[in-house]
């Protein structure tokens with residue numbers, strides 16, 4: 093059934109002519125199968141080729157006909173060793189795919205320095221077939237730009253997924269370690285097809301239980317499934333674990349007993365999982381325990397854990413998502429204020445993991461001011477793939493454009509061209525340790541992500557983690573081809589629809605720089621009216637600050653001065669309401685309702701216009717999608733259509749509720765032709 097389980101690895105038959113060309117380039121498969129990773133590569137190729145070409149090319153030990161596909165490393169394949177290919181600079185994960193001659197016969201090689209490189213090359217070759225790339229005269233060379241390409245699962249041990257909209261956790265802790273669900277292998281295949289090479293199994297709001305022997309054995313079982321696919325397991329560590337499961341009365345990172353406990357814990361983990369990746373930590377944020385509970389700094393805490401895993405080659409990813417309600421400072425400023433003074437104080441195996449924006453995964457935020465501002469500390473990007481603030485699983489919102497916008501943003505920290513991507517890939521400040529994490533949108537749903545189009549966000553994340561300079565449009569195109577159809581009549585309209593979908597969500601939820609106006613707690617649907625509650629920064633009115641005079645959060649030099657956390661000229665541009673990009677106007681400025689926008693409209697009229705524009709875009713997506721029925725199987729077509737109908741209703745809900753509410757402040761009529769909220 094076309095239920096989405098196969099993700100982008102569908103391998104449906106090519107048409108007859110293409111299959112024939114394909115078969116002429118893969119007349120036989122010469123691929124070693126001595127190691128688990130070699131077998132994974134060979135099995136994937138056989139599975140893919142059988143599906144795409146309609147015939148299993150069969151395997152051979154040596155090339156004995158024209159059109160062989162030869163896979164391996166100089167160590168695993170005599171044919172590849174004899175070719176003397178230039179594999180320098182590819183590292184352990186890069187590969188080449190080339191058209192060559194082997195013993196006078198035309199062949200294609202997928203070659204790398206390591207088995208994992210060949211596995212990545214195998215997936216790339218299949219992608220080329222899936223997206224109908226030419227197979228002649230190939231000369232492709234690729235390697236990942238980042239070291240750590242990770243999914244962060246916010247999965248609890250009871251299988252509830254924090255901010256998960258695709259069912260329960262896929263980790264069936266109860267049946268692990270003895271039952272290894274075949275789904276874990278498919279998870280690994282999907283990730284390896286993108287080059288994702290690590291997974292943090294448990295929620296950042298971590299339970300100390302995950303570090304107990306019973307759960308470590310379960311984690312080790314998962315690590316065993318993932319290992320052939322180049323995926324390492326990491327765990328979120330609860331900072332107070334020495335007290336909760338270690339029998340100590342403190343978790344003070346400078347206490348020798350605490351340090352010993354963590355060293356012993358790390359040794360225990362590495363005995364079970366020799367290639368364990370390391371720890372992810374959320375500390376002193378939203379009530380989580382941390383070093384500040386003992387008057388210590390984030391660096392003290394991170395370094396203590398870093399020392400524990402260092403002998404085994406592990407890393408610590410210490411999150412910069414910190415804020416505290418006892419702190420009256422603008423929440424957008426707190427991470428920078430806490431972390432910049434610590435620059436240079438972290439161990440070499442620590443990365444500070446920074447969300448893309450300073451508040452919290454909003455539909456649009458300016459890039460986080462920490463990027464580029466900690467030259468002596470490697471910063472790791474944290475994106476959110478699950479759509480906590482973007483309509484959960486039923487809204488079609490392609491996040492490739494959000495990720496791209498952040499990565500392309502210029503911090504100017506080392507002059508023009510100091511993009512976030514260059515901070516992340518280590519090139520701006522010469523860091524050797526680099527990475528990107530995505531908060532996973534994966535669950536037990538048949539289709540993994542809660543909707544077919546949310547698979548595209550997992551896909552886009554993986555592709556950008558491999559190459560943060562890649563194009564969101566090209567990625568959407570590949571995904572659409574692999575997931576649905578290569579027909580240009582389909583790909584063009586679908587990619588266009590995806591590319592505008594995130595701006596549409598911004599428009600119908602939080603246009604012009606508004607933010608955090610979602611329903612309290614669950615973050616679904618509009619609730620700009622929320623006030624009171626346990627803390628100011630968990631209310632909406634804290635963020636929009638609407639009054640009869642105007643609307644917006646004044647973060648200019650006359651306000652909270654968050655703009656000063658950016659380098660010039662970014663700071664100057666953001667500080668000036670006439671220069672700031674209008675998409676960020678109300679993020680940085682409190683502006684009168686009659687403020688003149690570049691469109692010539694007043695702010696109030698523009699706000700209403702944007703809300704309506706967002707709704708209209710969703711209506712347009714429904715029309716586009718209904719016209720694409722001929723290209724898509726009925727099952728997936730119907731689900732997407734039904735979800736788009738939900739999205740249109742809810743976009744309308746957002747518009748109407750927001751306009752009705754903000755009108756109580758603006759006290760202005762709706763612009764001509766705008767329907768009043770019911």
Ligand code: GCU
Nearest residue numbers: 254255296297374413452480
């Ligand atoms: C958001 C989210 C929480 C999550 C937190 C985090 O605030 O709503 O559920 O725990 O981010 O990233 O730590």
